[in-house]
Amino acid sequence: QDEDILACIVTKTDTNPFFVKMREGASQAAEELGMTLNSYAGTVDGDHESQVDAIETCIASGAAGILLTASDTSAIVSSVQQARDAGILVIALDTPLDPVDAADATFATDNFLAGELIGEWAAATMGDGAADAHIAFLDLNVSQPTVGVLRDQGFMQGFGIDIGDPNRYGDEDDPRIVGHDVTQGNEEGGRTAMENLLTQDPMIDVVYTINEPAAAGAYEALRAIGRENDVLIVSVDGGCPGVQNVADGVIGATSQQYPLDMARLGIEAIHQYATDGTLPQPTEGKDFTDTGVQLVTDAPVDAVESISAEEGQDLCWG
Amino acid sequence: MTPILSAKGLVKHYGRVTALDHCDFELYPGEVLAVIGDNGAGKSTLIKALSGAVIPDEGEIRLNGEPVRFATPHDARRAGIETVYQTLAMSPALSIADNMFMGREIRKPGFMGRVLRQLDHKEMERFAREKLNDLGLMTIQNINQPVETLSGGQRQGVAVARAAAFGSKVVILDEPTAALGVKESRRVLELIQDVRAKGIPIILISHNMPHVFEVADRVHVHRLGRRLCVIDPKNHSMSDAVAYMTGAKAPEEELNAV
């Protein structure tokens, strides 16, 4: 009778490999447990209305549980409440809701922490040079969605930059910041943004990127002017192409997340809840289940714990 | 007698082309004034200036001796000048009744009309049908059919009927029979005579000399953007008119006045 258990997974987009893998993990787990899975997504990162539509659809189709990566962590709360009122288990994946307890459980990485790790690594790698670094920030898009802001601000924190308002970037006055530009999270945007910032300051030596495709684009821009070997590129995600890029020296370090785990844990929790009503318990001492972030680099530094690219390969997801 | 509608020194440039070149014009009460001239002489531009469809660069227009400024065709309509343009100016997708009342719709009486501004479709249809029948122009089967389903002749008929029905001071017709067959042209000439019989003066632009000489009281000959002369059809032949307007013959001095 397990076929009767319906689970939903709602992601921000279905074009980003991160979410593609997340869905894959969920459908694998659902298949193993003999459950049905429906997956939904927005068109672009930040497309909140589609997620509302999706949750309503799940309520209408009588789902037992919903796995949700929210585009807008506070705005989605009303819809989540509606689902919970209908007796549906709602689990936030990857991105905690605001407030965290708006969901029944959260399996997530901490995007701010992900940023912080690469920030600390970059600072430590540069050593004394960090004091007069020239840093470029390659962000997501002009609407400044929360993941982008959290990672960006986390990086600054880790690097030792005063972040001012933690909810937005661009308000800092640290002279080491060359500038922010947007990439749409893809290679093309990464390259153009990198070129723009390089014209502004050709001496850039640290590049923060929102994700690994943007990092790959930035690398192409640096390679075009022959500076690919004297600039540190850091990124977030830990997808297989990204980790491979760490191994190839394209990216210096990346913060790896575990979307497959999140999804698998989420599906298992829904199955558990549907069969006997047990609710998942958070990690000890935290208000969510941390699926962990690990720094992947082949140039480890003392200050930050990390795994090698080879270890990263075994855990990667794309 | 003061002219009911007159213009002095009208000038209109289109880029490098001078369509009106210090043109004068007079229309007297109760008359049919024909305007003739070669293609591109500036006839349509002249009547557009008189009816507010084009704003002249220079010059003055007077209605009943008072200077007026028409910024839009709507202004001229309110002053009682109705025009059938060469291009007809109809909305093809809208009904005959809609087109006849465009810009001067009738509202329902009472609350619905005054406050909610609801149109009185029934009354407009009745009036439109009456006008079309009155003028005996043609039998329109359905007053609500879109204008685009009418033949070219019927369309021109509706435009002329609209002008005749609402023109209280002046009716202007720009080549109303150009695309019309023999029978249909005939009906328009009769209509012109009907309107004149009501005492309303008419400006008629036409390339058809027999028609012009049949209905006109005076003929304004337009050449190279200005009035060349005004002739009396009773004292002049069509050959003269054609010779003047094509520049084959120069008009005698005295013809310039009425």
Added chain:
Amino acid sequence: MTPILSAKGLVKHYGRVTALDHCDFELYPGEVLAVIGDNGAGKSTLIKALSGAVIPDEGEIRLNGEPVRFATPHDARRAGIETVYQTLAMSPALSIADNMFMGREIRKPGFMGRVLRQLDHKEMERFAREKLNDLGLMTIQNINQPVETLSGGQRQGVAVARAAAFGSKVVILDEPTAALGVKESRRVLELIQDVRAKGIPIILISHNMPHVFEVADRVHVHRLGRRLCVIDPKNHSMSDAVAYMTGAKAPEEELNAV
């Protein structure tokens, strides 16, 4: 004598309207055939069917006695049938030369023309200028000026010149003088006579009876979507023609044949 162009039983429906209702048609070598009829009688639809612009629902068309099927106006052009449509069919933004050669451009000789398909602008301009001058129609100042900068009369002139220059078998003119002034109309009538003098037959649609009776060898009277009769202008008066086409009088039996 077999007709050069003939049609039998042509039918064309537009939605609920029957524009052609089993219409027959014959054009003989070297003649000027006028087609007259009320507005909406179906004259333009008939010549569109003959020139490939409209595909008839039923019926047969023969060229020199051979059945033909024109799927596009291009097919008819290739067969030597040139048409001036009522709407002129010009590209306003393109030059006079471009318009004259539209669909039958001349390529440069040699590699540039054969392989790269480069146009021979010089040659086309020369030819266009020559044709316009040959026909003595008017003095065009600049063969490269866009057609939209020409006056209505000049435009019609270019369209007629194009047809006359390229029509090797048949030239069709649909109301070529409707918007033209007296002088401009005259030039078109002369052109028709020039073309006939070259031995090329012409189909002329017109509402202007004096013009029709001046140039036509035979007159095809069209009524309610079909040929009512064919009359010889030398044996019939304009009054007869008008009476037949408006339905005021029925034609005598024998008139139906030539």
Added chain:
Amino acid sequence: MTGESDYETSVRERRTETPAEFGSRRAGLMTRVQNTLHATPALVPLIVLIASIAIFGLLIGDRFFSPFSLTLVLQQVQIVGIVAAAQSLVILTAGIDLSVGAITVLSSVVMGQFAFRYGIPVPLALACGLGCGALCGAINGTLVAKMKLPPFIVTLGTWQVFLATNYLYSRNETIRAQDIQAEASLLQLFGAKFQIGGAVFTVGVVFMVVLVLGLAWILRSTAWGRHVYAVGDDAEAAQLSGVNADRTLIGVYTLAGLICGFAGWALIGRIGSVSPTSAYEANIESITAVVIGGISLFGGRGSILGTLFGALIVGVFSLGLRLMGADAQWTYFFIGVLIIAAVAVDQWIRKVSA
């Protein structure tokens, strides 16, 4: 009268004539269907709508064919439906408004920020938000009517300008639903629900329906409405017949902006919060609804009721496909096919001139 021949005699005396009648064609069933559909343009999308509800009902069963799900469609299309009503007005004038989504979100941000950042009383903040929408629309209208710029380009430009203004002004801050509920619940008015049986309605849904019916009445029964059609049909002809085309155009764009302002209010009701990243795709979605609803992009033809049906068709398709578990990309794929198919059907019907 000199030298006139008398060949016109036979038409000089008026005879009683019946108008020329061509042999009426024996209409086949197909042609008769075409003709009926031609006469009532909103009928096509209505039929498509009913057919798609029926098909999904058969395929999915009760989960779809229930009062709850069917009213859910209404809730899900309300924002697009309201925006599409604005878009319809603009498209009826042969224009297009690419900036509708930007106006919607900017208005909602103004409502929210005015109330929260400056502490302005909520009703006043609402009025400012609506005013902001109308102002944006008026800017579009003025550029289109007075400077004679093509609507596509004007609104392509203002789309970017309004959206950038939205991001810059809002500082990308979301105002949380909880805060709005506590301090300015009037902002969420359009989200208020009431239930009739299993059917759930919101104020926003009622607003959408009333708005469309109201606009349909105005377009049919007032002079202004006829002028909108006339301007879209042939702007120059309308101007020559005595319609003030410029004023009509500015009016249409301003009203469209105001309606987008209301859509912004409804947006707050629907999502609870004020989020500057909302309504991102509203321009394309609203154009899709209008087009499926059978309004001609060339202006002057079509009925605004069709737009409502068009929005509902997309809503039914989206919900139906989601309930069937189709993944998002397949949904986009089918919506793409649906757009082309709907217009192909429409074109086929329009081929018949009545």
Added chain:
Amino acid sequence: MTGESDYETSVRERRTETPAEFGSRRAGLMTRVQNTLHATPALVPLIVLIASIAIFGLLIGDRFFSPFSLTLVLQQVQIVGIVAAAQSLVILTAGIDLSVGAITVLSSVVMGQFAFRYGIPVPLALACGLGCGALCGAINGTLVAKMKLPPFIVTLGTWQVFLATNYLYSRNETIRAQDIQAEASLLQLFGAKFQIGGAVFTVGVVFMVVLVLGLAWILRSTAWGRHVYAVGDDAEAAQLSGVNADRTLIGVYTLAGLICGFAGWALIGRIGSVSPTSAYEANIESITAVVIGGISLFGGRGSILGTLFGALIVGVFSLGLRLMGADAQWTYFFIGVLIIAAVAVDQWIRKVSA
């Protein structure tokens, strides 16, 4: 001849006449400038381009006004430039192609996946990618020409269809630059660089320039080119004058699709990798370039050289504003203003009929 009066005698004998001459207006300087600009449509965007380079050069100095920066603009606009060339062809026929971006990315994905997923030899994979672009274009063209559907709607539909196909087929997988370099470096051909002084050129940039010049030549000097203009100017008139309008339209859309296929190839050269999320905004960006370049959205008027200048203007503005320290949101804002301003200038010039 019966009953004809002889009033036409005076025009019966042909007299030598000069064509009617109106008093030529004493042209002011402004009018003369307007007239010159009117005669050469690509001149306006060229002037705007030079002016904006000059202004940013003065404001920013060497960082902007250097061979490196100026050629960087070329590299940054190459994809949009190539796509805009395709868009120009379509817009010259009075159409619009919203699917260009989707075709571009789908073609690049086909090239990459055919080579990597199926191990097809790279030149063949490239040919398949280009063929895919042409096929997509042919689908658009057929729907527009044969089914007579409005291009806006056709390409709105196929945009979604092609994009969904792209995501479904690629499974959202990226092919890494390093892998392509190792195994299929031909895919990156368009990224190959060469330097002349401080100026850096890529094969892609050269392709863009050669493509635009080639198309300009074809449009001016071949019959097909004249037919494209004629169809855009007045499709019915073109058809009646003996142009096969349908075949011309299908040809234009197919060629546009093929050019988008090349843009997909160039995209791989530029970003190194094959990524299904690229070229997302290429439709709006290409339309913007075309419009700023002075081609009329109503078809039949304008020069494809203008499009190249239009794309460069946007590129110069984006880089210039960025170098002046304007952030991304402000850049967005100013591009919006630029679009409207550019078209307003153009409209002002077009007011003068020569």
